[in-house]
Amino acid sequence: MHKRVHYNTSYLPYLLVAPQITITLLFFIWPAVQALYQSFLLEDAFGLSTEFVWFDNFAELYDSENYLNSFTRTAFFSVSVAALSMGFALFFAALADRVIKGSHTYRTLLIIPYAVAPVLAGTLWLFLFNPTLGIVPYFLDIVSINWNHKLNSGQAMSLVIIAAAWKQVSYNFLFFVAAMHSIPKSLIEAAAIDGAGPLHRFRTIIFPLISPTTFFLLVVNIIYAFFDTFGIIHAITSGGPGNSTEILVYKVFNDGFVGLDLGGSAAQSVILMFIVILLTVVQFKYVERKVEY
Amino acid sequence: MSTINMQQLKKSYQDTEVIHGINIDIEEGEFIVLVGPSGCGKSTLLRMVAGLESITSGEVKIDDKVVNDLEPKDRGISMVFQNYALYPHMTVYDNMAYGLKLMKMPKDEIDKRVQDVAKLLQIQDYLQRRPSKLSGGQRQRVAMGRAIVRDPKVFLFDEPLSNLDAKLRVQMRMQIKTLQQKLAVTTIYVTHDQVEAMTMADRLVVLNNGIAAQIGTPMEIYDDPKDQFVAGFIGSPAMNFLDCEVCDESIKIGQQSIATPTHVTQRGKIVLGIRPEHFNQSVSDLQGTVQMIEKLGSNVLLYLKMENSEQPVVIQCDGQLDAKIGAVYPFSFNTEKLYFFDTNTQQRIY
Ligand SMILES: Nc1ncnc2c1ncn2[C@@H]1O[C@H](COP(=O)(O)OP(=O)(O)OP(=O)(O)O)[C@@H](O)[C@H]1O
Ligand SMILES: [Mg+2]
Numbered sequence: 312m313h314k315r316v317h318y319n320t321s322y323l324p325y326l327l328v329a330p331q332i333t334i335t336l337l338f339f340i341w342p343a344v345q346a347l348y349q350s351f352l353l354e355d356a357f358g359l360s361t362e363f364v365w366f367d368n369f370a371e372l373y374d375s376e377n378y379l380n381s382f383t384r385t386a387f388f389s390v391s392v393a394a395l396s397m398g399f400a401l402f403f404a405a406l407a408d409r410v411i412k413g414s415h416t417y418r419t420l421l422i423i424p425y426a427v428a429p430v431l432a433g434t435l436w437l438f439l440f441n442p443t444l445g446i447v448p449y450f451l452d453i454v455s456i457n458w459n460h461k462l463n464s465g466q467a468m469s470l471v472i473i474a475a476a477w478k479q480v481s482y483n484f485l486f487f488v489a490a491m492h493s494i495p496k497s498l499i500e501a502a503a504i505d506g507a508g509p510l511h512r513f514r515t516i517i518f519p520l521i522s523p524t525t526f527f528l529l530v531v532n533i534i535y536a537f538f539d540t541f542g543i544i545h546a547i548t549s550g551g552p553g554n555s556t557e558i559l560v561y562k563v564f565n566d567g568f569v570g571l572d573l574g575g576s577a578a579q580s581v582i583l584m585f586i587v588i589l590l591t592v593v594q595f596k597y598v599e600r601k602v603e604y
Numbered sequence: 605m606s607t608i609n610m611q612q613l614k615k616s617y618q619d620t621e622v623i624h625g626i627n628i629d630i631e632e633g634e635f636i637v638l639v640g641p642s643g644c645g646k647s648t649l650l651r652m653v654a655g656l657e658s659i660t661s662g663e664v665k666i667d668d669k670v671v672n673d674l675e676p677k678d679r680g681i682s683m684v685f686q687n688y689a690l691y692p693h694m695t696v697y698d699n700m701a702y703g704l705k706l707m708k709m710p711k712d713e714i715d716k717r718v719q720d721v722a723k724l725l726q727i728q729d730y731l732q733r734r735p736s737k738l739s740g741g742q743r744q745r746v747a748m749g750r751a752i753v754r755d756p757k758v759f760l761f762d763e764p765l766s767n768l769d770a771k772l773r774v775q776m777r778m779q780i781k782t783l784q785q786k787l788a789v790t791t792i793y794v795t796h797d798q799v800e801a802m803t804m805a806d807r808l809v810v811l812n813n814g815i816a817a818q819i820g821t822p823m824e825i826y827d828d829p830k831d832q833f834v835a836g837f838i839g840s841p842a843m844n845f846l847d848c849e850v851c852d853e854s855i856k857i858g859q860q861s862i863a864t865p866t867h868v869t870q871r872g873k874i875v876l877g878i879r880p881e882h883f884n885q886s887v888s889d890l891q892g893t894v895q896m897i898e899k900l901g902s903n904v905l906l907y908l909k910m911e912n913s914e915q916p917v918v919i920q921c922d923g924q925l926d927a928k929i930g931a932v933y934p935f936s937f938n939t940e941k942l943y944f945f946d947t948n949t950q951q952r953i954y
């Protein structure tokens with residue numbers, strides 16, 4: 312028999328979840344519905360009249376080379392950010408597993424970037440890479456690399472990738488460390504007795520065993536790169552030079568609030584919404600399926 | 605076949621010493637069991653031999669070669685862990701082949717070895733399965749297989765049976781022992797189960813708080829324990845200890861007494877030890893109140909309360925015995941099987 316606690320008052324649970332529901336409705340569902348509605352509207356340049364145009368905004372996006380370019384750019388950006396930040400995080404986590412002295416400090420230091428707000432992170436990297444004042448361009452100049460991300464679109468892209476990846480390293484690091492911790496020590500010892508060196512152990516034992524975490528992080532990082540990097544890009548390049556760092560979410564902002572094409576911008580955000588829903592579904596599907604070794 | 609020697613082996617973690625200088629010489633093909641209560645340092649000692657734990661001072665030699673500074677893989681050992689430590693993402697076959705691949709052995713040779721060992725352990729049918737799809741006993745055998753397939757000089761076992769149910773444990777106990785005799789590989793086996801220790805060991809090492817309290821064959825240790833700890837630890841049910849006072853004519857146990865055996869020359873306070881199986885029920889110069897009765901089927905354990913002693917005296921009786929709780933039960937010791945220990949040093953005197 313199950314023992315259950317019964318509350319006689321039936322409104323209490325509703326009361327308790329009410330704040331969360333209100334917030335969700337007010338700040339998530341309502342704007343989403345608005346965006347969906349707006350994406351079907353065409354507004355004239357002065358905002359005086361609106362017209363219901365069905366899927367015209369989407370059709371326009373489909374034909375827009377600019378938008379499709381932004382799509383590939385975003386894909387490149389996300390994959391780069393995910394690869395870079397996960398690569399470094401994995402490396403640091405592997406080291407953290409071996410560090411004995413001062414491991415606490417080591418870990419704390421690695422977690423700090425996560426606490427930095429995106430815009431601040433962007434500004435930080437902006438200072439470091441400032442073509443006239445920054446310390447990195449100064450050193451790059453010595454090896455005769457001329458750094459100017461305000462003119463060079465490749466450099467601009469590299470910089471936002473680095474900044475975005477840097478911020479995410481901590482998060483990935485924490486998950487990797489936790490995953491490595493959950494591998495029984497005796498497995499590693501058994502492999503050591505079997506004659507595997509540290510690198511071989513990492514490749515054949517540790518890495519395969521943390522693969523569920525790696526997959527989880529991959530999805531999380533891609534979502535992060537898609538959506539949460541707005542602040543960083545805004546602070547560093549504002550999407551420039553040209554459109555070279557204008558990823559999808561930045562384009563939503565640019566077209567909507569700068570270009571004042573509200574309908575088009577709304578259509579873009581609806582597409583983004585479907586992408587994130589898709590990614591989340593993929594992730595849940597995978598996580599729910601008990602990982603099989 | 606290899607010899608192992610441990611000389612003045614010590615281990616400290618930070619400032620606490622947990623192994624206090626252990627000397628053991630193990631002969632070729634011997635089955636040595638390290639036994640002792642939890643936390644006495646069995647695993648630590650074994651892991652020092654394996655190379656998984658650094659050696660603070662002293663020496664470990666395998667085949668007369670000091671291995672202190674050798675990596676685990678270079679010591680020619682195989683180890684079976686308590687949790688088996690099978691690689692969960694590999695098939696049974698790959699688990700066994702992992703070490704062989706690292707030895708750069710040719711593929712067909714690896715295959716031959718794995719198949720041979722699988723046959724020996726009767727795990728041929730599971731070779732393509734993952735460990736998670738095996739029962740506890742099967743996993744245990746795979747872990748054994750992984751150890752055997754490397755053809756090591758030394759087997760190390762750390763409580764390999766403690767995760768199995770009682771019946772399986774008895775079966776596997778036999779299998780491991782038979783296998784070891786067949787392969788004649790020098791073996792160190794850690795357990796805290798003294799029945800396992802008694803039944804499997806060629807020689808036992810009884811550890812107590814990081815010290816080798818006694819080393820000897822199971823019967824030597826059972827018949828001739830060196831001190832009160834060993835006497836109490838080896839033998840099941842455990843030996844009874846009674847505080848008593850030796851006088852010229854009699855040994856006083858509370859208000860009761862028995863005649864002083866002639867070889868007991870020391871007088872005064874002493875600890876008397878008697879195993880539950882060494883009581884005499886035909887004579888009766890002592891008595892106690894029945895406090896508890898444990899029926900084990902083939903025999904019955906009686907817990908008797910004697911006045912002045914907190915610990916009940918445990919007597920192993922015939923299975924047919926009919927006793928009632930609260931009744932007074934007469935008994936006497938088999939006087940040839942009495943042990944005497946010093947009250948302070950706990951060393952055996954007689
Ligand atoms: N890494 C460590 N740091 C500090 N002390 C340790 C460490 N590992 C073990 N010890 C201590 O060393 C002693 C021996 O431990 P060990 O694991 O060898 O015991 P054991 O005999 O194997 O016990 P069990 O039967 O419970 O496995 C214990 O007192 C334990 O607390
Ligand atoms: Mg142990």
